[in-house]
Amino acid sequence: MNASETIAAIRADARFAKAAAQLAADHDRTVQDVITLTEIPSPPFGEEKRAAAYLDMLKAHGLEAVEQDEIGNVMGIRRGYGNGDLLVVAAHLDTVFPPGTDVRVRREGTKLFAPGVSDDTWSLAVNLAFIRALDAAGIRTRQDILFLGDVGEEGLGDLRGVRHFFEKSRYRPKVRDFLTVDSPQVEHIVSGGVGSRRYRVTFRGPGGHSYAAFGLVNPMYAMAEAARGLAAVEVPKSPPTTHCVSVVSGGTSINAIANAVTIEVDLRSASAAELQRLDERFLKIVDEAVATENAARSTAAGVITAEIARVGDRPAGETPARSPICAIAAAAVASEGYAPRFEFSSTDANVPMSLGIPALKVGAGGRGGRAHSLDEWLDVEPGESLRGMRTTLATILALAGMEGIG
């Protein structure tokens, strides 16, 4: 069977209909779960409370081996009848919002307003709904399904939860496929993981009076040389690769040569090889800029140095468009009448993609918007929400090997 046939077979099965009916019957509970979880603050590097609550929910859903790992991820197994190979179904626990943000949910009709409600708290609740639906329908799968609530997806979290999972977890050798359920819209499938390297570079020098010490090396000019050097680097359009000197600061007074000038730099690519090439090029540019300034002016009072701190590192990767996981996800999305679109982004799926593990970001169902803003919203109108949930449930069942299908 090809992917479309597999999805069609799953959707035609009476057990799938029963699971879908359970999702519908359970919808109010799923909505209650997203409200409960959203109202537990989960700022970057502060996911503990939400993780503890989610751990209890995973236990209450009857999963096996429910646990929290060293970095804070929580997880549990829905056992399959196969050899223990795994499908990971993840959602991230963290939000972008700092401690103290008002996370109370305001409801207007079917719309819920709250920071983090759609990115990615909704997916945490929907993954629980999937477990209940599978259980109610008595569906067994060949593969084990590991439900994962992970930390550190956003910003400076730098994907540390999923990164840790793939570096340290005993499950790592068993993972065959990886889905991160992230944001509502199911038609946006992310199959390309944009990687990034982020640097903070501080150029230092002896400083001095702008007039009396004229002729001494100036970290401002080393910075300028490096910035122009990076600006001139040509990068491919495909795989998309970008660079940016984003933030700059330095100097204390208009009549003084600066002691220090700092830049923040963002390098990205959908290709790990291109990202590595860009990264090496940038570090060389910094070295050369320092050498150029030390050669251009006097070092009698001291030399220019560059202190390079890597402040972000997200691996790049891509799940090939022709791979089975892409075909299955696209077929599931199309089966509900959506037009699937494969996109590049930076999500938890970056990590398995970078390791060559088939991985996608898929949607939880429903509609949402204004993610990362204080007026973030989620529409849990049942028709659209359940249509999306069925889509992703079908993808999960195809990947995990629904008993009796195929």
Add this chain to the structure above:
Amino acid sequence: MNASETIAAIRADARFAKAAAQLAADHDRTVQDVITLTEIPSPPFGEEKRAAAYLDMLKAHGLEAVEQDEIGNVMGIRRGYGNGDLLVVAAHLDTVFPPGTDVRVRREGTKLFAPGVSDDTWSLAVNLAFIRALDAAGIRTRQDILFLGDVGEEGLGDLRGVRHFFEKSRYRPKVRDFLTVDSPQVEHIVSGGVGSRRYRVTFRGPGGHSYAAFGLVNPMYAMAEAARGLAAVEVPKSPPTTHCVSVVSGGTSINAIANAVTIEVDLRSASAAELQRLDERFLKIVDEAVATENAARSTAAGVITAEIARVGDRPAGETPARSPICAIAAAAVASEGYAPRFEFSSTDANVPMSLGIPALKVGAGGRGGRAHSLDEWLDVEPGESLRGMRTTLATILALAGMEGIG
């Protein structure tokens, strides 16, 4: 008579001896005056209180036409017997210290500690001592002597007091020579006025996401181009000419192209022509940097612009080493056994120098240090202080034409 002979004649005169004796007899009062004036805060652009006190002191010293001009300078005339030509003897009222600075004077032996005590409050008090000494000795001069307490010498004050005097005062056509008494040490004579132009340049652009909007123009790179352009400008060692990109800031987030990047730039020269040349070159560099960036990347979302604000403008000038005023000042300094040194600096004398009026910065006598710092100090030990005061009094008398000499 040459300058040395003139100074020798003045010093040999019984009236000069009487004046010197008066300075010595009056020393405690002079010290009390510097304490009184120092303890009246006189921050940049906030000289009103000290100016009012000094105005009263000028009146109490019997000067004529005591007044305050529109910009805040206070002044009065010690009338001569000539045609009304003038020698200006100035000291500046302002300090570098912001409002709220503790300006109380702490005394340890002959040392006074307080912000501004030596730069330039001591000179305000010493100029009053000169008036008392001249009066006590019955000394008349051919030229009128205008005693001036001026505002805005420091930093962003940008010499506005003396600048205003030379632009607007009715005395302007009568000024033959200009002395600013600034800081204690008399052996440091400033005959070269280092001019400066200071700019704040803000490069602006459309901004955007570092990844999604990659390829748009970036004000960071226009800034870098301009900074490197200025760094590469070659300037003469003599007259000393310098440039510096001193302060930089811009950008908001590591994952965003900056909307704005600002630099502060300091250009200086002892030559007005060199300063003008450097200034024009810099403005051209900014224009070219903007054009280069607009040509290098996409302007689809908007172009890079540069907003140029001139935040400082001090005219350059030089009183030629062979001019009579230099010869007189050097002879007076040497007559007390000091080794005169002619230096370049930026003082109130810049303004008359730039107009071709013979002008110098001379010392008030005594020793001081740590100017512009909170532990600024002044040593009023009588021997050294009076030796310096006699030096500058002799210079004043030679320039103003002491009756019966030469």
